[in-house]
Amino acid sequence: MYELRRFGGLLRQWRDRVTPTDFDHLVTGGSRRTPGLRREEVAELSDVSADYIKRLEQGRARPSLQVLKSLASTLNLAQAEYEHLCILTGHSITQPGGVNRRIGPATGQLLDRLDGVPVAVFDATWTLLRYNSLGAALCGHPAPSARRERNMAWRYFTSTTNCAAEPGRQDRDFEASLVADLRETASRHPSDDELTALLTALHAMSPRFTELWRSGASRRFERRSGVIDHPDLGPVRTDSTVLTVPEGDLKLLVFTAEPGSADACKLAKLQTLSSEKRLPA
Template sequence: MSRPENSLGNALRGWRARITTEDVGLPATRRRRTAGLRREELAHLAGISTDYLLRLEQGRSQRPSRDVVASLARALQLSTDETCHLHLVAGLRPPTPPTIPHQMPPGVQRLVSRWGNIPVGVFSASWTLLTWTSMWAALLGDPSLRSPEERNLVGAVFNEPSDTGRPLFPVEQSTPEFKAALVVDLRITHGAYPHDEDFRMLIDEVMGNSEEFRELWSTPALGSRLGGHKRLRHPLVGEIRLDNDVLKVPDHDVRIVTYTAEPGSSDEEKLEYVRIAATQTTLPLSSG
């Protein structure tokens, strides 16, 4: 009979090998025969006995408690995905994050700061706009003039339009395909953050305002194609067609939304005209 695979032990040994004493604030020691932390060092950081860690790594113990797994994940400095994997190989359900993150990852912020000539917006998993480039504001209207609640795409798409102003997202967001894809993505978010009260309130509000949303929410559909070709009408250049891409950053659960034009096209010329005009004056909000 073949020996059962020791997934938990293999994972722990691999992660232990990549961590150095400097990574965890331990004093450096003489040259080591193997890379990474010693077993007794990891055990100390995780608050468990060296013997127990040995048994976990050798596969003689394969069902650690949730507290032990959480301690090992912290000591090993695991990413979100790695922490989920550790729970799975330990026979546990991965932890559920309490709330949707609304912080901008530093790497994403650096990317956005370098994309000033491209309309780029970064959204949370609940589709609230977190940050944007100057070209996003020039093309779609300045989000800084709106309240945080008005910067949520879900409300803008499904709630009744306000009489007090023009929409902040004037692109072709009303197509059935886009709405269905958006709701699929929202259901994924709901499954990932079942305890987020703000998100639940958002869904309840849209449920109460939109029969279309209620029907889509109850429809068991998979797949979420949020990008594609979009069309908008800008006050300076008229109709402009753009390619829309949605990039997800899993560890921080944000969505990077970009609008670009086909090189050499009249739409690229229009987008460039909008960029130049934005440097000279404040544009009115697009009317859709």
């Protein structure tokens, strides 16, 4: 969903802070009612019409990515400001290189210290990178190879996951959110070969994935309730919540259970067993 009125307000605000004397060919003599650049000047410097700038500022037009880049250059925007405008106008932010698949030191430290709840770390393609000790005890240690088998979308759409969602609307929201996340990541990393191969394989294996991809699903994956089939404890009903980690564009998936429930007791028992296994002999 576009937020063009907010975009227009920022455009007006940010052109007011630009000093006309920064541009040699602009006429700066005489009195000026505008503290920064006039609309006509922004239009000239950005190679668009003044009427178009007016419609942008009024929230009545959505700029192309090319126009957005020209405006960012004219207004001398910081990278974070440019990215914010991309978000408001519904444009993806293409990033150089491929998807980050390494856990940084800050994230690794956080993962080690969150030892009271099961946690998993995923990259931007929803490929598992690592569990903390309790997460591994709950979900099982992943295979050391076969990265695709550790991808949440691949396991879900090829029916190889060990975590089944509750039936109904929630499951439909979950699968749509996975597809939306993958599309957004692909738009930011169009040259990532591993991601391209994953998407090609998903389209080949899952008509449902292709259906959702073509539908333009846009819901982001934020939470899910499901049942994990544990080999010792049996079914464990959990709520999983997504936390975004800026370091390396990673995602933490934190598993919890309803306080006081039988499932919370199972997680507590699992924590005890996991701690006992880590104690020195």
